[in-house]
Amino acid sequence: MKKLLICIFTAIIVTNSYAQTYVPSPANLEARKQFQDSKFGLFIHWGVFSVMGHAEWVMNNENIPVKDYTKLMHFFNPTQFDAHAWVSMAKNAGMKYITLITRHHDGFSMWDTKYSDFNIMNTPYHKDVVKMIVDECHKQDMKIFLYYSLLDWRRDDYSWKTGRTGQGTGRIKQGDWIDYTGFMENQLTELLTNYGKIDGIWFDGYWDQTGPKDKILKVDWHLPEIYELIHKLQPQCLIGNNHHIAPITGEDFQMFEKDLPGQNKSGFSEGKPSAELSLETCETMNNSWGFNIKDSKYKSVPQLIHYMVNAAGRNANFLLNVGPQPNGVIQQEFRDTLQEVGKWMAKYGASIYGTRGNVIPVQDWGVFTVKEKTVFVHLLDASKSSLIIEGIPGKIKSCVLMGTNQKIVYDQNKSQAILNLKGVRMNDIDTIIQITLK
Numbered sequence: 001m002k003k004l005l006i007c008i009f010t011a012i013i014v015t016n017s018y019a020q021t022y023v024p025s026p027a028n029l030e031a032r033k034q035f036q037d038s039k040f041g042l043f044i045h046w047g048v049f050s051v052m053g054h055a056e057w058v059m060n061n062e063n064i065p066v067k068d069y070t071k072l073m074h075f076f077n078p079t080q081f082d083a084h085a086w087v088s089m090a091k092n093a094g095m096k097y098i099t100l101i102t103r104h105h106d107g108f109s110m111w112d113t114k115y116s117d118f119n120i121m122n123t124p125y126h127k128d129v130v131k132m133i134v135d136e137c138h139k140q141d142m143k144i145f146l147y148y149s150l151l152d153w154r155r156d157d158y159s160w161k162t163g164r165t166g167q168g169t170g171r172i173k174q175g176d177w178i179d180y181t182g183f184m185e186n187q188l189t190e191l192l193t194n195y196g197k198i199d200g201i202w203f204d205g206y207w208d209q210t211g212p213k214d215k216i217l218k219v220d221w222h223l224p225e226i227y228e229l230i231h232k233l234q235p236q237c238l239i240g241n242n243h244h245i246a247p248i249t250g251e252d253f254q255m256f257e258k259d260l261p262g263q264n265k266s267g268f269s270e271g272k273p274s275a276e277l278s279l280e281t282c283e284t285m286n287n288s289w290g291f292n293i294k295d296s297k298y299k300s301v302p303q304l305i306h307y308m309v310n311a312a313g314r315n316a317n318f319l320l321n322v323g324p325q326p327n328g329v330i331q332q333e334f335r336d337t338l339q340e341v342g343k344w345m346a347k348y349g350a351s352i353y354g355t356r357g358n359v360i361p362v363q364d365w366g367v368f369t370v371k372e373k374t375v376f377v378h379l380l381d382a383s384k385s386s387l388i389i390e391g392i393p394g395k396i397k398s399c400v401l402m403g404t405n406q407k408i409v410y411d412q413n414k415s416q417a418i419l420n421l422k423g424v425r426m427n428d429i430d431t432i433i434q435i436t437l438k
């Protein structure tokens with residue numbers, strides 16, 4: 001009994017001290033830097049929901065009972081899936097990391113897990129997709145992040161009664177929260193033990209247990225324990241959580257869903273961009289995350305490049321999503337767009353990779369990215385004939401149109417630089433002026 005009490009007290013002290021005093025390991029700090037340098041990633045929303053072609057919220061939106069939804073498992077057979085082709089596609093698009101759904105809100109596990117029967121090994125496909133993709137990423141020097149949903153529309157032990165969603169999936173039994181959080185810890189332990197190096201965990205679903213108005217949390221997510229577990233298993237592993245509030249202790253990057261940091265256009269992102277954490281924003285290629293056969297509202301190549309440039313200028317990575325089809329093929333429209341973005345990245349990537357944003361304030365005509373002594377001016381508004389720039393961190397040595405020898409006429413005084421763009425050939429997507437400082 002005494003021993004047990006001591007154990008409980010130490011556990012409380014350890015978790016509390018973790019919650020207050022998370023000190024990222026040197027490996028973690030280095031990983032944050034590399035993450036910021038990588039700038040562009042591929043988000044993959046894939047699972048049994050893909051079979052229905054109505055995106056990843058179908059179970060909730062169509063109130064499909066658990067016992068019926070479970071049947072989808074028997075139809076998931078992506079015979080044309082080719083991990084090598086997917087990772088190569090991301091590489092050719094100029095992406096440096098992949099964030100893969102391992103378990104979305106429908107509770108389907110895309111890997112060989114001991115802790116749920118609703119998993120990829122019980123499909124006709126019968127292969128560990130997480131392993132196939134992680135292995136291929138390791139081979140191709142692509143960083144790999146794993147998306148893991150805190151919310152579950154299927155399990156009885158999830159606190160579904162207090163949830164905002166998942167009320168129509170026919171659950172009757174009351175949740176058992178300790179069982180549920182233990183289940184998540186077991187699954188995360190598998191993911192961080194059996195697959196080699198994992199670069200990050202991308203949590204989602206926290207918001208399900210907050211009041212829509214009061215934002216009061218209805219459950220204890222056990223985040224200090226979960227975050228500590230992850231950092232204990234893999235100290236370099238970066239933790240992010242799509243909770244839409246200010247970062248919580250133990251997190252290493254902050255994410256903005258369908259939003260440039262600081263804009264909160266979606267109304268989702270209430271947390272102010274953090275100055276210490278790495279930032280990321282994710283966006284869809286059409287209007288859906290998971291495969292949606294009815295969605296053909298594709299964003300154009302210039303739109304997506306603008307989004308990436310705008311993210312980089314605000315010091316954030318861009319995580320661009322695809323929702324692969326149930327046969328394992330990523331649709332042609334997405335592949336074509338990614339190929340075009342890749343061509344742009346091959347030409348102008350030096351103005352994006354390894355740079356930092358927010359060094360010079362964002363303008364209504366564009367943004368700046370900075371790398372050591374180089375400032376890249378990204379002019380996204382081709383109607384400008386001159387630019388007045390305040391806050392350039394040094395004296396200008398040279399100023400050229402990126403990728404050419406064409407000199408830009410400029411004048412710099414103490415407070416500002418004026419660039420004269422008369423006669424400068426504007427680029428339809430992004431006119432990049434490369435300034436080298438003394």
Ligand code: JFZ
Binds near residue numbers: 056057204207242289
């Ligand atoms: C979440 C997921 O629900 C979605 O399926 C996708 O994975 C995306 C990247 O992240 O999006 C949200 C987050 C919050 C709400 C809705 C969708 N919300 O607060 O209602």
